[in-house]
Amino acid sequence: MLHEVLSKEACAECRFCCSFRRQSLWEVPDIPLELMKKYPVDASGKQISYLIQENNGEKFAVTDLRNSYQTEDPEEEAACPFLDSKKGCTLPEEEKPFDCKIWPLRYMRMEDGTEAVCLTPTCPEINQVPPEKMKRLVEDGMGEKIRDYAREHPGMIKEYKEGFPVLQEISGK
Ligand code: SF4
Known part of the structure; x- marks a missing residue:
């Protein structure tokens, strides 16, 4: 939606918003429950762990990255399971979370x-x-x-x- 100011190329190279430090886990995108059911595994076949959350009366899923950190370093980032390090987001554009x-x-x-x-x-x-x-x-x-x-x-x-x-x-x- 922001292609006017953000080029696809710049986003594909950066991917800052697809990896999360522990303190940024609140930024992990909301995922509709139907999408969660459609994607039990990532592009490599690895099981995706989800958490069900509720906010303002609406239930949705978020990917659970809490066990993805390898160190105690607060600056360490854990990547969204839909992120391919070479290709970027593996979800089709129409299924990308609104966030x-x-x-x-x-x-x-x-x-x-x-x-x-x-x-x-x-x-x-x-x-x-x-x-x-x-x-x-x-x-x-x-x-x-x-x-x-x-x-x-x-x-x-x-x-x-x-x-x-x-x-x-x-x-x-
Ligand atoms: S769903 Fe796609 S665009 Fe959104 S954080 Fe994950 S990899 Fe990035």
């Missing part, structure tokens, strides 16, 4: 209960895009698409985290 499609945007609930489209501040590629350009992109319709998805899938709404710039405040239900 991945909109990365590095996040739909968040602010402390006062309002909602907003925010930007993950750590994406190395987006950090090279002028903030005004990102804001324009979101205000020109992308924010509404994300809001509409969040209305149907409230599990994706994350609690606001300090340091995430707000690109669009969402008013009304």
Whole structure:
């Protein structure tokens, strides 16, 4: 969805958003339960471990990476089981989790209960895009698409985290 500012090539080379430190496990993408059932194993045939979670009344799955770390180093990253180190994401585009499609945007609930489209501040590629350009992109319709998805899938709404710039405040239900 963000091809206007993020080239496929840049993402394919980087893959920052497909590997997670322990402290970033909350960023592991939400996966619809049907998709979890469709993919019990990864592209190499290895069993994928999932956790069922519930947020805002919606149940979904996340891949369970907690046992994937080899060291105690907090900087160690564990890769999403759908990531192929050479080819990138092995899921077809239409099955990619919505969280991945909109990365590095996040739909968040602010402390006062309002909602907003925010930007993950750590994406190395987006950090090279002028903030005004990102804001324009979101205000020109992308924010509404994300809001509409969040209305149907409230599990994706994350609690606001300090340091995430707000690109669009969402008013009304
Ligand atoms: S599902 Fe695909 S795009 Fe999303 S984190 Fe995993 S490998 Fe990356």
